[in-house]
Amino acid sequence: MSTIVLAYSGGLDTSVLLKQYVVAGHKVIAMTLDLGESDGTAGTGASAALDEVKTKALALGAHGALLVDVKERFITEMALPALRANAMYEGVYPLSAALSRPLISALLVESAHRYGADAVAHGCTGKGNDQVRIELAVRALDPSITTLAPLREKPLSRPDAMAYAREHDVPISSTVAKPYSVDANLWGRSIEAGVLEDPWTAPPEDAFAWTAGAHAQPAEPEHVVISFEDGVPTIDGVTGANMVAALNAKAGAHGVGRIDLVEDRVIGVKSREVYECPGSITLIAAHKALERLVLTRDELRFKMSLDQKYSELVYDGLWPSPLRKALDAFNASFASRMTGKVRVKLYRGQAIVDGTTSPHGLYDEKLATYGVGDKFNHDAASGFIELWGLPLELGARVARDALTIAR
Numbered sequence: 184m185s186t187i188v189l190a191y192s193g194g195l196d197t198s199v200l201l202k203q204y205v206v207a208g209h210k211v212i213a214m215t216l217d218l219g220e221s222d223g224t225a226g227t228g229a230s231a232a233l234d235e236v237k238t239k240a241l242a243l244g245a246h247g248a249l250l251v252d253v254k255e256r257f258i259t260e261m262a263l264p265a266l267r268a269n270a271m272y273e274g275v276y277p278l279s280a281a282l283s284r285p286l287i288s289a290l291l292v293e294s295a296h297r298y299g300a301d302a303v304a305h306g307c308t309g310k311g312n313d314q315v316r317i318e319l320a321v322r323a324l325d326p327s328i329t330t331l332a333p334l335r336e337k338p339l340s341r342p343d344a345m346a347y348a349r350e351h352d353v354p355i356s357s358t359v360a361k362p363y364s365v366d367a368n369l370w371g372r373s374i375e376a377g378v379l380e381d382p383w384t385a386p387p388e389d390a391f392a393w394t395a396g397a398h399a400q401p402a403e404p405e406h407v408v409i410s411f412e413d414g415v416p417t418i419d420g421v422t423g424a425n426m427v428a429a430l431n432a433k434a435g436a437h438g439v440g441r442i443d444l445v446e447d448r449v450i451g452v453k454s455r456e457v458y459e460c461p462g463s464i465t466l467i468a469a470h471k472a473l474e475r476l477v478l479t480r481d482e483l484r485f486k487m488s489l490d491q492k493y494s495e496l497v498y499d500g501l502w503p504s505p506l507r508k509a510l511d512a513f514n515a516s517f518a519s520r521m522t523g524k525v526r527v528k529l530y531r532g533q534a535i536v537d538g539t540t541s542p543h544g545l546y547d548e549k550l551a552t553y554g555v556g557d558k559f560n561h562d563a564a565s566g567f568i569e570l571w572g573l574p575l576e577l578g579a580r581v582a583r584d585a586l587t588i589a590r
Contacts, residue, residue, distance in 0.1 A: 186210040186300040188291050193236030198305045205244035212298050213240035214501045218368035254275040254424035262370050267514040268493035269467050275444050275485035277463040278497050279371025288320030295328055301562050304331035312449045316500035323503035368425045371460035382445055382455045393435045402531035409469040414521035427462045434461035449499050465534040469525035474538040477520045477543045481534040494542040530559045
């Protein structure tokens, strides 16, 4: 008999896996994390639902059931570093699911050490990204721990899973397949499968839970002021998980954060994914605006390419890589200048920045103005243009002379 720590969601697949391990004689520790996934607002309903998941695991024969609130840890250790990198996979997706997997892996390893487990297990299939992210992170943290992937090694169809559940008294909520597969945490909610597998089919309104459709959005815009101190955002004095949850609700009411993306998965296939990321989309928009105010042109241009690489590393399961850590160090090098306020207008599905201010801002109105008080030295521009264009002028002259000789 071995001890296994199972990443347990309480859904059909992981419940069947838990029961299979128990029937086989293994000692199972069911680990469930509270990432604020139930509704993105970290409300009491979410806590109650997760308590039921823990109770269900014990009823199915788990030796132990862990329910760990990691909302603050997720925001501090995963989301905020990603925010400093403006992390958006393929320029669109804020990496909500991808960012949670290294944390899930860390808790699996920590729990394995605590309970003396021989292995950890997950319910990922062989087609998804999460198998890569979880298993690479576990290997990076403790190569001696075995990671089990039963649904990859022996795929289980939904009808077969439901039949096993009925035979072994595993509670299931319905005999009808769910129309969508949903994964969520405070940084965003991802929806896939069902009718969404056809990229030509518009996402139905019933796929969305955090964002209002056009018919339900307020008629008037709403402003939110996001304050940054050394790169850390706060809203009305609230920071961390509570701030992100409140922003999810506020921005979501205006339909902000709906994403429809045909993305390139790690394993090489394209997948149509629909996301709701109202809080993270708003925060990234604000963070980018503050960067444009306080960073130099060269910093911005260089950082743009690094931000893209950062996003690819996170998406591809390489959170533990030395390069990602080096990029974090690069972003931290100018965090002290990332202090200021950004005003964002939430309206009709958009988060529109319409005001920025910072004590480190490089914008000088006396240099930028075309009105009274202009301090810019216009006479210097002609000399600048002459020197800046010298290589172009020289190249044109050489080309012209070569053409003359050829004739």
